[in-house]
Amino acid sequence: MKVPGSVVGAVGTAGLRSRMTAGFGDGSTVLRAAVSAGLSWWIASALLHSDAASLAPAGAILATQATPFATARKSLQRAAGILFGFLLGVAATASIGTNAVSVLLVVLVGMYAGRAMNLGSQMHQIALTAVLVMGAATTFGYGASRLEDNVVGVLVGTCIGLALPAPGFTRRAGEELARLNREMADLLAEIARGLAEEDWAARTGDWVRRARSLSRELDTVRQAVREAEDAIRWRPRGRLARPRLDRLAEATQCLDHVGHQVRGITRGLYNLTFREGRPPALHWAQHETPLLPLRAEAPAGLDGVLAALAAMLDDLAGVHVREEAPAPEVRTRLAELLGEAETRFLRTALGQSPGYADWRVLCTAGILEDARKMLHELDPAIGPHKAAFG
Incomplete structure (x- = not known):
């Protein structure tokens, strides 16, 4: 051809x-x-x-x-x-x-x-x-x-x-942000596909590493936004680029938070695999059989939630490289994707436990989860920071 x-x-x-x-x-x-x-x-x-x-x-x-x-x-x-x-x-x-x-x-x-x-x-x-x-x-x-x-x-x-003509730092910031959006969307889409396979547990470690790497790459985006802000100062036409730059700065902060949440999801999936044969933060209770829960499976429906979120991030990448504000149809498309993701999320969450609808259950679970993570971080035997304990 x-x-x-x-x-x-x-x-x-x-x-x-x-x-x-x-x-x-x-x-x-x-x-x-x-x-x-x-x-x-x-x-x-x-x-x-x-x-x-x-x-x-x-x-x-x-x-x-x-x-x-x-x-x-x-x-x-x-x-x-x-x-x-x-x-x-x-x-x-x-x-x-x-x-x-x-x-x-x-x-x-x-x-x-x-x-x-x-x-x-x-x-x-x-x-x-x-x-x-x-x-x-x-x-x-x-x-x-x-x-x-x-x-x-x-x-x-x-x-x-x-x-002299100003370099297109604003364009560069938009392209860097769009690139990171697409990479994060690719990761979520891969996780969504992987959860449908039998060997998904063996891939969770790689997902955690990639999520951490993407979070570090946000520094490149932040630097590009700072350079763009410097580039429009003291320029008569700089105020014309201010609305787009404000959108990029806010989108960068949004993606930063999303990156932390993606890391949390990948680490949660990793914890579900019970590395070393025991769940994190219960290493020292290995002989207490009643304290050891059964091996957990990935939440049913999580793959659909992640796929919808990946589609949103991919669509946002196209928004960031355009100079003009998103058109109404783009916002409508994002709202539809968000609605789909929210519906899938509620079905998945309530399918795990009806108690999810009680905010007090969520608060208690969040507090205990943070405490459990701290126990895991401070484990000198098989924790993630063994080198810190000599």
């Missing part, structure tokens, strides 16, 4: 875009740094006639980030560190001179001051500038040059950041 050329081209374009998405922020940073460095050199040498013009592009390169807001924030942190370090170096040189003891004290004070001033990645600037000032022949001139390079760098970097 011959594949149309348009389809091949579309697939190729989509693949290229997918590979470039993760690194486009780095490419934007390189472009901004190069333009800012060249312009900073010209301003420092031709307009300001600086004796140390090379410090201006150096400051611009070190301060340049992918967004103008992040560039300004880092540059201001550099300026504060350089100013404080300049004063510290001059004071140390004038009072106790330049020697091993004074350098040790200056670095000690400078590093602590950088941490106290919350300079972030620029916390070393105080100590670094102070030591360089102490070793310079003309301390005042060197300190003034370092201040000048930072001022030129922050102004040029911020202006370049505002002038």
Whole structure:
């Protein structure tokens, strides 16, 4: 069967875009740094006639980030560190001179001051500038040059950041969120299919590991959302992207909670398999036959509940990659899936025990379940943290 050329081209374009998405922020940073460095050199040498013009592009390169807001924030942190370090170096040189003891004290004070001033990645600037000032022949001139390079760098970097087109950080955040939605939907769908098979108990360990891995990947999504928030600041058209970014931030928090709940489901299924031949938290009661319940089966109907939830997550992935708000028909589709999942859930829950309808039974069961989990975590013999007990 011959594949149309348009389809091949579309697939190729989509693949290229997918590979470039993760690194486009780095490419934007390189472009901004190069333009800012060249312009900073010209301003420092031709307009300001600086004796140390090379410090201006150096400051611009070190301060340049992918967004103008992040560039300004880092540059201001550099300026504060350089100013404080300049004063510290001059004071140390004038009072106790330049020697091993004074350098040790200056670095000690400078590093602590950088941490106290919350300079972030620029916390070393105080100590670094102070030591360089102490070793310079003309301390005042060197300190003034370092201040000048930072001022030129922050102004040029911020202006370049505002002038050049902003990277599509919001699009990247949506794509990362959609990817994680699909992966979590795939896991739930696989569990739903697996529960219908005889050997489902042997697969629960892998389900637990995958659920934990997906929870860790939320850090990537959170970072993408933070970068998108920085990217729209100080931009005239940034407010147009705010509604979508607010939706993505809220969806990220929602998926975080869902991830914890998926981990709980997979761990619960794992516990039902009675690893080591005994149920968790009853290891030490192995000879108390009345305390050992019969081997449990997976709740009947749970596969249908998980399948419906997987369908919801898969549909939400398509919502996250669109710029516009979800259309009414999309919300209707999600509401229908939710209704199906809720119906299946109630049938499954009430099928296990009529007492599920009593909230006091649920509260008591939840308290005892948390206590049982703590007993299992602290078991030094076959608990999950044996290495912690030597």
